[in-house]
Amino acid sequence: MPAFAELLERLVFTPGRNAKLALLGQWFAEQPDPDRGIGLAALTEELAFTAAKPAVIREIAAERTDPELLRLSYDYVGDLAETVALIWQPRAGVNAPPPTLSEVVETLETAPKPEVPALIAGWLDTLDAGGRLALIKLVTGGLRVGVSARLARVALAEWSGQAVEEIEEVWHAVAPPYVPLFRWLEGAAPRPDPRDAPVFRPLMLAHPLEAADLAALRAEAWRAEWKWDGIRVQLTAGPGGKRLWSRGGEDISGAFPEILAAMDFHAVLDGELLVVRDGEVAPFADLQQRLNRKTVTARMRRDYPAAVRLYDLLVEGTEDLRPLPFDARRARLEAWHARAAPARMDLSALVPFDSIEALARLRDGARAASIEGLMLKRADAPYVAGRTRGLWWKWKRDPLTVDAVLMYAQRGHGKRSSFYSDYTFGVWREDGELVPIGKAYSGYTDEELAWLDRWIRSNTVNRFGPVREVERGIVFEVAFDAAQLSSRHKSGVALRFPRIARIRRDKPVEEADSLAAVMALVENRPAAD
Known part of the structure; x- marks a missing residue:
């Protein structure tokens, strides 16, 4: 488990694609079976533990600390796993060694549901803060370290020398912890034969x-x-x-x-x-x-x-x-x-x-x-x-644009985990209310991100867990592919593929676009009666 915790930490703080591939290759080369395959399955979201939900983590954390302190800490940190990892107080006198990755997975797969909270609490007592974070992320899912299943398969290809297309065509025919796959990649066994299994073939892209x-x-x-x-x-x-x-x-x-x-x-x-x-x-x-x-x-x-x-x-x-x-x-x-x-x-x-x-x-x-x-x-x-x-x-057809007001911000993931980089924006309704029409987390430079992060921290007016509501002070020019009716948004409309085209520092928020202007762009809109 400590080795897996170190891998996760290094992946989080390693933004470059090639550096991530090198870290994954090192993991494949140095870790034994089945741990390396379990780690691979965790990174590609092929593991799921039905009895280890976030609510379980919250409950066992509340038993070890003051619930109000936990609530305030969670509100400040914005991530349950990180909060519990930092605030956890191990029981005195615990001298047991930390669990291995395979021990955690094999135990959780067979343990009765009522025993799961005590098992997790016992493991947390044996780990440091980094290990606790890795354990909680592992059992609740959503590691969010910037590794997709495709990137993991590319890492396998670079480590082994096999073509990534060959790996992708047998990937779904081998179950975690992928021992036959690793034996083939190391030259110790023949290529797994998918036979008539319904495996995925890599798509051709444009x-x-x-x-x-x-x-x-x-x-x-x-x-x-x-x-x-x-x-x-x-x-x-x-x-x-x-x-x-x-x-x-x-x-x-x-x-x-x-x-x-x-x-x-x-x-x-x-x-x-x-x-x-x-x-x-x-x-x-x-x-x-x-x-x-x-x-x-x-x-x-x-x-x-x-x-x-x-x-x-x-x-x-x-x-x-x-x-x-x-x-x-x-x-x-x-x-x-x-x-x-x-x-x-x-x-x-x-x-x-x-x-x-x-x-x-x-x-x-x-x-x-x-x-x-x-x-x-x-x-x-x-x-x-x-x-x-x-x-x-x-x-593709040329994009549309709209001027919208920044309403809410949330921290990103991976290399952006310390920045408020996910932005919800809205437009004005006829009654003067600002209503959200979308969310974007791309299109700006690193310098603009740093500026926005500072502005958001200085202009927060409300907090909702990890979400920050901000003063109405920034206008984004948002590019998008289409506007569509949506019952999930208070505005009744949502944007397709929105991204920040530029920050309109020159434009007062009162001059941002109206909901009526956005509705006029909606495609396939039902005809008026």
Whole structure:
């Protein structure tokens, strides 16, 4: 456990990607099995302990300290795990060695629920502050040290010398603590064979199309599709089972059982998950009602019917089609879809054009059609993992902007954990009330972040746990892709992909935009009666 605590601390205070990869490689090389695999599973959020919820941590902490002191400390620190790690008072006379990582995991997986609080308290007594923080983060989830599952697989590739694409294709066929995976990567065993298991294949990604790239395009060499405003998914089905994967390889099958039920085939497909009513694509805000849910109600499925618009056919039966050019894969996809006729799935139509100028005019009309833009795919391009420049381009419509007032701020994570870097902003309603329309945590420089952090600390007017309400004194120019109706916001509207374009120090807050102006930008808005 101390070694894992040291790894987490170093990852938190190591912002650089290459430095994080080096730290992970060192962990893989130096830690024994099963600890290195358990650490890997924890970092990639593959561990979950149902009996060790944050409420349990709060209760055992309250037994060791004054509840009011705990409340005030938590309000100041803003993170429960960090608060308890710092305030914890070990029992006198405890001389037991700290637990190993595998001991913690194996014990929690088998311990009866009533015994869990005493187990955690006993372990906390044996650890220092850093170890206590690591333990609490481990058992409650959400390590937030800037390591994604993709970064972890890249680290495995760099450490072992194997291609990351090879690792990704067996990743979901090996369960934590990944002993067969590590044995293969060290050359001590053959590559794990996923056989017919529904494993994730790395997706092919596109580069944003810039003016210089556009000038070099020849219309006859490219194919175009609309860029639909949903989430990219992969459908994998066969004798070994079926799964619906997000673009990052996360299993989201449980949130979309109707899609899973329709996957009565042996193939791997690439597509866009959408909410579709009567053949019309609903705003992304509707799809958000279904995302990040382990289970969904019948009413949710009725009100937000999910569908997949298919882009590509990667594997048909046991035949890997990815080396084929796009035109050949497209023909195979159309023939497969005509035969299989899967429910809740249609084809993303190819957009006809005879010149790049004609395509540009189509792209200019994308906003009126509530479409994100265009995807351009080279006719002879194979399907390759990752973002290979020159094969696929995404040509999004130009963003919209709004001037909004900073309302609330919250500390970030990782290298930004000491800064107020997550900002909620709003616009003026007719009655003079400021109502929130979104949240952003990108688009500013390090110098601007430092300035904003100082201003927020000096202009806080209220506290709600980790959230700080501030004086109405700063206007942001916020760029976003679309405005959509949202019942989750008091304003009734939410922004798609908001980011800070600039800080409007020149603009009084009274001159920020109105809610009516934002509502005028809403797409797919129901017509007035």
